[in-house]
Ligand SMILES: Cc1ncc(C[n+]2csc(CCOP(=O)(O)OP(=O)(O)O)c2C)c(N)n1
């Protein structure tokens with residue numbers, strides 16, 4: 001036996017140090033008790049004990065999205081592992097780099113329905129980029145290296161590493177590989193020059209271009225390259241929910257978000273453009289509505305690192321498979337400055353005619369709260385949002401100025417995401433304020449993490465847009481189900497101020513518009529613990545504009561100006577449902 | 578919708594086949610037949626899948642298969658010149674009166690009789706799917722008791738033309 005032999009648990013810790021891991025979000029249990037023993041003396045890495053494994057995964061996602069680094073999770077077998085499933089699926093849909101280490105029963109017990117056994121490899125097969133069961137301690141270091149490599153390269157995603165208890169207790173020599181070779185995995189970065197040239201030809205002939213930008217721009221750190229392209233082309237930019245922040249939201253060329261609840265003008269512009277340049281976006285149904293009618297008059301160029309994203313939903317004229325940043329670096333010098341003066345004037349007119357709007361009054365409007373947060377943070381905060389109306393209003397009214405500032409569950413639409421994700425973001429980003437925007441429904445899905453946030457003195461601003469409803473579902477019942485509100489009333493919401501205080505945090509509440517700014521000011525003074533701010537908003541407000549699911553821009557409902565107009569909108573949406 | 582023969586090389590590892598089959602079921606692609614075995618390289622298995630689908634769907638299937646980390650190569654043989662075979666075992670009811678006719682049919686299809694009993698015979702046949710189908714049709718009137726088919730295996734031809 002060589003002297004350099006160590007246990008699997010020790011190899012695990014050493015490997016994470018080699019990967020420069022700063023934080024592990026985790027929760028112990030029987031199958032990982034040996035691993036936790038090895039983690040007891042860790043000095044390079046901080047372990048954050050969440051209060052639920054789902055919280056740990058969302059925290060790791062928040063950390064990964066805010067920093068661009070890989071998020072790391074450790075949980076025990078069985079229930080610990082199954083509690084991570086929602087978070088893993090979420091990361092898979094939104095291309096978030098994670099490595100999730102799950103404990104497993106000893107190899108001799110696998111398949112015996114042993115205590116706390118779950119086939120997490122089988123369960124997560126379709127929601128991971130890849131997963132591994134480590135059967136031999138000699139394979140452990142290689143597997144960890146491969147897991148980080150797969151999670152962080154190409155189109156990023158979650159990787160699960162399942163670690164049986166006996167493997168982690170047995171010994172092997174530790175040698176961390178410098179690189180791993182995987183026969184079947186060769187992400188393609190550079191983009192085919194022939195395709196790039198074809199795209200240039202189409203772009204140079206365009207008079208009405210639109211850049212349709214998604215989360216891939218943020219993942220590939222290509223905001224600067226996107227900015228250069230937009231400015232050179234004088235092309236307006238429409239962003240997906242995941243793409244917000246890729247281009248500065250306050251710039252003249254920004255049209256904000258497109259899609260179901262996107263701005264009126266971004267959707268109309270996409271409909272009428274002659275050249276649509278999709279960059280790191282995937283023609284998701286929330287963007288395209290009816291794909292057959294999506295942007296019908298344009299030549300389409302699609303830049304994406306994932307070949308399977310190309311022509312999946314909408315046929316494009318020129319696909320370019322490659323990393324967005326690499327492709328833009330080579331494409332931008334080849335395109336001409338376009339004469340888009342008329343097109344931009346047209347868009348300015350549309351912006352003036354159909355702005356995002358809401359009617360302010362003495363009762364609080366969620367839109368107003370978001371606008372004020374935007375102003376008070378100079379567009380510089382990291383904002384995590386939950387799912388529902390709160391998410392859409394945040395997307396519409398916070399003009400994200402920087403990438404990695406908008407952290408939300410886009411693909412899976414996971415309620416309960418915002419708050420734990422904000423914790424993870426706050427560990428990763430120390431120099432900017434972190435706001436978590438929530439509905440009164442979603443915040444209750446991972447509220448237990450208040451204990452984690454308080455223990456770690458995280459200065460989070462947890463905003464609840466409290467409308468007493470599962471608002472987004474209520475909106476659909478209002479518009480499409482004759483206002484038959486079926487099980488969407490949140491009758492017994494807790495006293496969120498007391499709840500915050502019970503956990504050791506701070507709490508504020510108001511139901512008056514005039515108190516929104518003073519309350520936010522007070523809350524922003526507290527920087528040694530999390531603050532919950534309970535804004536009692538108008539109860540039955542709807543998110544507009546709206547294109548009903550599967551619809552087209554012809555069916556877009558702009559903000560209804562009167563009761564009569566709203567009535568017409570309902571009839572209209574009834575017809576296209 | 579056209580039938581496509583997709584040849585896949587995959588790491589010969591625990592769970593790798595599951596990933597392929599799981600991909601088909603999770604995305605709602607159909608599998609007409611699947612056959613698995615080792616390839617020329619022990620560490621790599623060759624999976625041959627026959628799937629029906631529009632060209633768009635097949636294109637997606639191939640892209641999704643390529644995305645699997647354990648998959649090292651995917652080829653749609655359909656537009657190539659390729660050889661394909663399937664092996665089938667057919668147990669047919671037989672008695673004194675029908676036995677000789679069954680043996681004739683077997684001979685015509687260049688297949689073998691590999692088991693015989695007073696009430697049945699078992700025929701082993703190889704060939705293209707059409708040949709196997711035709712044979713089954715011929716045997717059907719006699720009373721087929723059991724069938725086991727391997728599913729299609731296929732390889733690309735090196736030279737044009739048939740052997
Ligand atoms: C885990 C989960 N369950 C159910 C849903 C369906 N859903 C989407 S939005 C929504 C309502 C959210 O209500 P709330 O958190 O109060 O936010 P609001 O829409 O009122 O802003 C529901 C139930 C979901 N997205 N996620």
Ligand SMILES: [Mg+2]
Pocket residue numbers: 439440441465466467468469470471
């Ligand atoms: Mg609500």
